[in-house]
Amino acid sequence: MRRCAIPSRVVVHIGTQKSGSTYLQQVVVALRAPLREAGWCYPLGWMGRHVAINQERPTYGAVPGGYSWVPAGRSATLAGAWRTLCAEVAAHPGPVLISAEALATLRTTDAAVVLADLAGTCPPGTPLEVVITARDLGRIMPSAWQQHVRNGRGETYAGYLQRLIDERRHADCDGDVVAGFWRAYRIAGLAQRWAGIAQVSAVRLVTVPRRGDSAVLWHRFAAAVGLAGITAEPPVIGRDAANIGITAPEAFALAAVSRGMRAAGVPEETAAERRFRVVRSGFAAREQRGPLLAVPEALRGVIADWADEDAHDCAAMWQAGAIALTGEPSDLQCDFSDAPADPTTEEVLAAVGAAVAVLSRPEPMITRAPAVTEQPGPPTLRRRLARWVPFRVHWPRRRGSGPR
Numbered sequence: 001m002r003r004c005a006i007p008s009r010v011v012v013h014i015g016t017q018k019s020g021s022t023y024l025q026q027v028v029v030a031l032r033a034p035l036r037e038a039g040w041c042y043p044l045g046w047m048g049r050h051v052a053i054n055q056e057r058p059t060y061g062a063v064p065g066g067y068s069w070v071p072a073g074r075s076a077t078l079a080g081a082w083r084t085l086c087a088e089v090a091a092h093p094g095p096v097l098i099s100a101e102a103l104a105t106l107r108t109t110d111a112a113v114v115l116a117d118l119a120g121t122c123p124p125g126t127p128l129e130v131v132i133t134a135r136d137l138g139r140i141m142p143s144a145w146q147q148h149v150r151n152g153r154g155e156t157y158a159g160y161l162q163r164l165i166d167e168r169r170h171a172d173c174d175g176d177v178v179a180g181f182w183r184a185y186r187i188a189g190l191a192q193r194w195a196g197i198a199q200v201s202a203v204r205l206v207t208v209p210r211r212g213d214s215a216v217l218w219h220r221f222a223a224a225v226g227l228a229g230i231t232a233e234p235p236v237i238g239r240d241a242a243n244i245g246i247t248a249p250e251a252f253a254l255a256a257v258s259r260g261m262r263a264a265g266v267p268e269e270t271a272a273e274r275r276f277r278v279v280r281s282g283f284a285a286r287e288q289r290g291p292l293l294a295v296p297e298a299l300r301g302v303i304a305d306w307a308d309e310d311a312h313d314c315a316a317m318w319q320a321g322a323i324a325l326t327g328e329p330s331d332l333q334c335d336f337s338d339a340p341a342d343p344t345t346e347e348v349l350a351a352v353g354a355a356v357a358v359l360s361r362p363e364p365m366i367t368r369a370p371a372v373t374e375q376p377g378p379p380t381l382r383r384r385l386a387r388w389v390p391f392r393v394h395w396p397r398r399r400g401s402g403p404r
Helices: 021-030 032-037 056-062 072-077 079-091 101-105 108-120 137-150 157-170 180-185 187-195 214-225 248-263 268-283 297-319 345-359 381-388
Strands: 009-013 095-099 128-134 202-207 324-326 365-368 391-394
Touching: 009 108, 009 214, 021 032, 021 095, 021 214, 056 072, 056 079, 056 101, 056 108, 072 079, 079 095, 079 108, 101 180, 108 128, 108 187, 128 187, 128 214, 137 157, 137 180, 137 248, 137 297, 157 180, 157 248, 157 297, 180 187, 187 202, 187 297, 202 214, 214 324, 248 268, 248 345, 268 345, 297 324
Parallel strands: 009 095, 009 128, 128 202, 202 324
Antiparallel strands: 365 391
């Protein structure tokens, strides 16, 4: 059998976060068999006993200090995973797809290190393409704050948005701005920086449609990457409890709960489990959950202006041939015509009540398995089992109750 260059092409999907990246990664994992048959590699051999749907964790080991939320010790632990991933890329006789949405937050010098390592595994002249998925600011900013809340940060929505506004007004959004949010979400600046890295042969921008189901995003992404012939329609991706959506009043309530737990000195591991229980058992079961979170009415004008500016600049780069575009530049503009109103005090209080009701119940006693060292290795049966049985939960037995 004739073997092509090793590898023949490398495509790096750098996010952005909250732009449907997780959905796209789930589809790619679900299609790994037909992807392999078509000659593609989506490298996950670095995982060892862990579960992953993307290549983000190994990049922590590629650029120590590059991600503000990754401690130096964890970066050092994952250096081997990054070497394993690069070796897997080097060994594949065909095209390779890598997806790590946090890459969009890197400064240019760190991004260049990641790409240099990947390029170093390839024969000279191998195309190394960057794909960016981008969503309009009107949806990104609420979604980003909700993710902050779910991660345990108690910063108020008003405070969060004001901080981003101040950073935008005082930052060089086309350079390596100090604040990671605008380094990623000023899309024209992001595309310009990555296009300027020596190893990059092309930058392709995929816009997230303002309306339409997720399959539309997949078809756009597949066209940009070169996966259009893999499947006629993407598989249906189920939503697990960790991805249950929350509404505006629920987000306000969860942020208040996080502030309260932090003030009380609750350990973060315990706080995370409580937040999960609140979302799964408290919020998801509510019949009247309130409106979705949107940009506050008072700020919609300024956010829309920034989105228009970004859409215009991306369109100009596309017309000049600096980037390729799948979708429409207008998808990056905000549409607040049907945006919900700000939540009422009564709606927020109802969500707080649902959270308090869950937290008032007896908590499960969790016996965790020994900590797993993040290192590369083959996915043995023992390791595969460990992925699915990370810990055991024992619910406290009430007095007088029989066996459960």
